[in-house]
Amino acid sequence: MHTINVKPPEVFQALADSTRIRIVRLLAETREVACLCELVDSLLEPQYKLSRHVKVLRQAGLLSAEKEGRWVYHRLVEGIPYLDRLHEALKALPDVDGSFARDLENFRGRMCLREAGRCRIGIQTPELAAGGE
Amino acid sequence: MHTINVKPPEVFQALADSTRIRIVRLLAETREVACLCELVDSLLEPQYKLSRHVKVLRQAGLLSAEKEGRWVYHRLVEGIPYLDRLHEALKALPDVDGSFARDLENFRGRMCLREAGRCRIGIQTPELAAGGE
DNA sequence: TGCATAGTTGCATGTTAGCGCATACATGCG
DNA sequence: CGCATGTATGCGCTAACATGCAACTATGCA
Structure with a gap:
């Protein structure tokens, strides 16, 4: 079910945004699993937007998704040599304006709201649930 | 003169083709320097096409160029952590249809035509010099 | 069974990107 | 100087992509 066919341009195209x-950087740095609403609260982007981007990453073979009740958890696909090295490259990226540090901080804070290791709440920034800021 | 400002999306966008x-894969694998006509004869693509692609890679900070008479030699930018890891990722890419092996073979064959380590001839496939195949 | 909520997707739109063609620029040689 | 040759680029076209809006699906709880 997972990427048997590797199309390099598609992989890099997926990261060209x-x-x-x-x-991906968030998941590579933390090696965590995250549902969509956790990503929304971390990146502060509209839900439909992240939903679509996550889909692109999944189709490129970079992420895998696992449904769990109402929630869908996303994680990095690991164990494939060129992908693992790609993750290393992402982790080595500079964070000139500190925007990634902010994402990371939001993400870690959001992780604290989990119960029994799972997300039990929804999007905490309502105006992002349907778009707009 | 080299990439002081790193724009991750731009880097990956450059590889999304x-x-x-x-x-890049050719240069990463061989750690060689190559002029445009050598690339044309290796990849068997029109000259204007490769010229433009090389420009994109240069602007993204992946390649550096050095003019030498009529020839322009291109090489990988090395020594930058995230770029070096990106090269590792590229070298780890599978070559399912053997197309990269073909590029590599063409390239090595073309290297044999150098004199004193430099390219002294032009494009050997005339129909590619101006486009068309 | 009905509602709230997590997530997905069709549509319209503005933007960007790659390509082929032709032409222009640059350098070296006779 | 003028021509041959390696390289770069403006133009027009077409296709792909990111986004906002709104509607839709799916799951769990009262």
């Missing part, structure tokens, strides 16, 4: 880089 | 991946 700042929002998608933020998502 | 099969032709550009072929170029």
Whole structure:
């Protein structure tokens, strides 16, 4: 079910967007699993937007998704040599304006709201649930 | 003169094209320097096309160029952590259809035509010099 | 069974990107 | 100087992409 066919341009194309880089970078740095609403509260981007970006990453073979009740948890696909090295490259990216540090801080704070290791609340910034800021 | 400002999306965008991946992969694998006509004869793509792609890679900070008479030699930018890891990722890419092996073979063959380590001939496939195949 | 909520997706739109063609620029040689 | 040759680029076209809006699906709880 997972990427048997590797299309390099598609993989890099998937990372050719700042929002998608933020998502992957967050998951690469923390090696965590995250549902969509946790990503929304971390990146402070509209839900439909992140939903679509996550889909692109999944289709490129970078992420895998696992449904759990109403929530869908996303994680990095690991164990594939060129992907693992790509993650290393992402972790080595500089954070000139500190925007990634902010994402990371939001994410860690959001993780604290989990119960029994799972997300039990929804989006905490309502105006992002349907778009707009 | 070199990339002081790092824009991650731009870097990955530069690799989000099969032709550009072929170029970078060739240079990463061989750690060689190559002029444009050598790339044309290796990838068998029109000259104007590779010229433009090389420009994109240069602007993204992945390649550096050095003019030498009529020839312009291109090389990988090395020594920057996230770029070096990106090269590792590229070298770890699978070559399912053997197309990269072909590029590599063409490239090595073309290198044999150098005199004193420099390219002294032009494009050997005339129909590619101005485009068309 | 009905509602709230997590997540997905069709549509319209503005923007960007790659390509082929032709042409222009730059350098070296006779 | 003028031509041959390696390289770069403006133009027009077409296709792909990111986004906002709104509607839709899916799951759990009262």
